Amino acid sequence: MAERIPGRVGAAQPKNALAAVAIYTHRSAIWNADEMRITTRKVLKPQGTSVYREGADFNAAYYRRFYKTAATRAVSQAETEQRGALIAALLRQSDVPVRRVLDIGCGLGWFKRPLLKTFPQARYTGVEFSHYLCERHGWEQGSVVNYRGRGTYDLVLCCDVVQYLDKVEAIAAINNLARLCSGALYFHVPTKKDWQLTIDPSGTDLNVHVRSGAWYKKQLRRHFVHIGQGVLVRRGREPVQWELEEPWS
Secondary structure, eight states, X not given: OOOOOTTTTTSSSOSOHHHHHHHHHOOEEEEOSSEEEEESSSSOOOTTOOOOOOGGGSOHHHHIIIIIOTTTOSSOHHHHHHHXXXXXXXXXXXXXXXXXXXXXXXXXXXXXHHHHHHSTTOEEEEEESOHHHHHHHOOEEOOTTTOOOSSOEEEEEEESXXXXXXXXXXXXXXXXXXXXXXXXXXXXXXXXXXXXXXXXGGGSOOOSEEEOHHHHHHHHHTTEEEEETTEEEETTOOOOOOTTTSOOO
C-alpha cells in the first residue's frame, strides 16, 4: 500500500522520495543487488527478510491513516473506484470475460463496486491479510504468497501488496497469482522510479521493499502479457489490439 497523494506532489517536499525518507521519518535504507529495504527500526533486519507484518498490525489505526484521513491517506476511495472503472472498461473493450473476481489484498474493497457495475453477474471474492478488515468486512483471511482459492479466477487484482514481501516471497506471490489467474491480472506496486519521481513520502507507508520496474516485469512476463494500465493477460490469451493502442515498448 502506498503511492502519491494527488495534488501533494512537489508541495514543499524533496523531489526524490528515496532521499526524503530520512528527512521525513529518520528511517534508514540499504540496497542489495535487487532492491532497497526501508525500515522503521534502528537495527536493520538482514537482507531477504520480509516486512510483511503480523495481520494484527494492519489495524484500525493503519487504515484510518492511510485510507480514511484526507491529510495522510495514500489514495482516496474515489480515485480507487475510478481506477477500477478503468480496469473494467479495458477488459470489456478487450473482450475478456469476467465471471469470477479475486481481489487479494483488497483493503476496504474499493474495487468491488466499479467492477460489479461493469460485470454485474461476476462474483467478487475479497482476501485480506489484516485480521481487523476480515472481521469488519467479512473478507477471507489469507496471504498472496500461499492463498489457495477455489479454482481459478477470470480477473485477479493485487494492488500495493507485494512491496511488503522479501525477494523470495515476492517471487512466490507472483507465481501464486499466475496459478490463480486464468484470464487477466491487475498488478500494481510502487517501483524505484515511482519513489524517485512520484511518491510523496509524507503520505506513504515506508516500511517496504523498493524494487525496480524491470525486476517486476521480468517476473510477470514469465506468465503474462501487459495490455495497458497495469492490466496483464495470461500468455496465449492476448486480445487483438490496434498497433498504436497496445503498450509501446
